[in-house]
Amino acid sequence: MTLPAALAAEAPRAAAMLDRLGAIGADPPGITRHAFDERENAAHTLAVERAQHLGLEIARDAACNLYLTWPGTDRAAPRVLLGSHFDSVRHGGNYDGAAGVVAALAAVSALRATGFRPRADITIAAFRCEEAVWFGLGLVGSRAALGILPPDALDRRRADTGLTLADHIARCGGDPAAIAPGRRLLPNGPIRCFLEAHIEQAPSLIEAGLPLAVATGIPGNIRHAAIRITGEDAHVGLPRRFRRDAALAGAEIFAALDALWAEEEAAGRAMAFTIGRFHTDVTRHEITVVAGEFTFSIDLRAYDAAHLAALDRRFRDILDATAARRGVTIDPGPRSAAPVGPCDPALQASLAAAAARMGIATMPLGSPASHDAANFAAAGIPTGLLLIRNAHGSHNPREAMDAADMMAAAATFAEWLRAEAAA
Template sequence: METSISRIQRHLEQLAEYTLTPGQGTTRMSYSEQDSQARAYLKQEMTALGLLVREDAIGNIYGRLEGQQPELPAVIIGSHFDSVPNGGAFDGPAGIITGLDVVARLREQNLQPRYPLEVIALVEEEGTSFGRGLMASSVITGLIGSKELHQLKDRQGISAAQRMATVGFNADKAHEAVLKPESVKAFLELHIEQGPVLEQANEDVGIVDTIVGISQLEIKLQGKAGHAGTTPMNMRADALVCASHIISHIPELAKAAGDNTVATVGRLNVMPNGANVIPSEVIFSVDIRSKNDVALRKVIEQVIELTEQESEKFNITSAIAQPLYVKPTVLNSDICELMKQHASAQNLRFRTMVSGAGHDTMIFAGITQTGLIFVPSRNGLSHHPDEWTDYAQIARGVDLMFATVKSLTEC
């Protein structure tokens, strides 16, 4: 019989094959060829476990294990299968594989839950493809819909709606993907920590009770192109010089806000991007995170004010969009306590944690009770080709998830 550890390894190593950048980490954009390859594999494995498989209007995959009382709300377990460019093989897929392994264990032990159990594989979570993190779960919970899917675009200027249409999904039916709160009993997710705390403390799992709030800003500065040699310095409208002044002040705003508030400029596009041309347009992202909603909002306001001031100073036109804002999320205390009880019973070394990264769990918290388990990340690395969590460590996380699922589904 295949062991849990060997199952986890098989699934994760196979999914890692579906990448645009072999040998250089996982690059799997939503609705890409690699997405389709991973999608086919996940549906195949769900079917092999005897799950009823379906895809919703935007491409999220569900595998349903029917409960003894099918009319009861479902416990959903899973995560996402998109990636950042040249990322790791564990961020997201580990949570989906956890769901598959939980079902495999139920099958091995001939257990049938009273409540239905669904394994979900979510599309766009990272925000890499269309500049909007947590996109799929936001559609599922009704936070965004068809309008936004037509507006969100990738770096080639192609909308999310267009991309999904090329592989058979329909953004205009996004409303059909929305889950009714009364149909979901709980959403559970296992994720790699993406930080060094658990490894340094030699602990098996983290039980997350709070996820930081997140804002993503997109700032567009419009100046005027000109010849680098013939345009006097006092007659320029240099969008990049303006951007550099704004960007250089952002870290200090985050530090001053306190409560471990952080801010990151992670994407910067310069046009026309010529060595001898004054930059006419700059678009950059600002990612702001804090467990304190007051601090989060304060930094957002300060970045907007700073942008307006510097733009006026440099004779630049500015536009600011906020494609994502999620306030700090406190996860369900009952599920948190249930996980602690099971972790103690299994003699797992654990701690209660705040997540500095955003996860689909925080979006599902808007419609149902939620729980999130962390497993250690080697050297704290994530969003990197060397991202790694030992398969045995994931299996210990699955042990805790399995016990939690049995309790919630009343096996």
């Protein structure tokens, strides 16, 4: 069977798997697959069922990451690792993360149908808890796999259950005691490269009319989940000069960050910031009370480590200046960070060439979002990322990836493996 014919035969199976994942996560108006909980477990079980049908080796690590391996003829050769994640944000869409695992499985299935035999092991990974919404820390599974999970991570509590990350890992059959900084959990042996496919989180490919992009890099980020501003509660008639208004301090910080973004954009330096939480204390705020407390979150991201560090300094300067000007105190709270992930130039070129051989048009594009791939790139493992066209962004119920575009990613991976991993 030719590779195009095998991919065509695989397409309905891949679409059906996406439908089953949607049913697992159904949570109107969107999809919720909780990290380290029944729905993420069910998604992993579905992947295992497909792997068993394909005759793949199945393994899990201490953090409950799943590895599905097609054995190569030379088990000592550096393996090719592909993968993504199954967890979602609350009331998100069906494709963020999941499309990457399904595309990798489709690529392997199609290659097997052609009679192809890989020289090195090809392993598909489904990493746990990529989304930061669950424990205030993103990319948890891949960080644990690479031995770079922060020491305090296992004590973080999931907001909806109150249980720690260690508790949830143990409940899913993992071994939190075996997770430690510097201790890798990945399958034994060297890794040639890591490849990931993920829906795009901006409308760039919709705008360009293309199904795929080959990512040039993944931004690093700095996050504070709960920055607390403390001023002083007061009567609404209090003159401005006497106020220590925490809400106005928050608004001033927001405006200053927006001005910073405009300045950086004008200078051609790509970045983004997002304030997702922005509120007074709902148990105390009143229409006739000046807010003495205010809380907000921030995600600050850029594509260059030095640029990200400079932006972090500018952000802290904004906090200090606002605190002094408004007469408030600002506690930034816990800080988390994800590394900048430069995509390997040779992989960018070979993935684009593989897509072209399959008749798939691509474009180079920086990823607007963080992904598990960033951890592998930061660890020095050559990394490639395909971005799949997706309407309406992600982290919302309106994700609208076409299954044919996901199969374009699968075709690109299959052709790349055919050319680069032959026995």
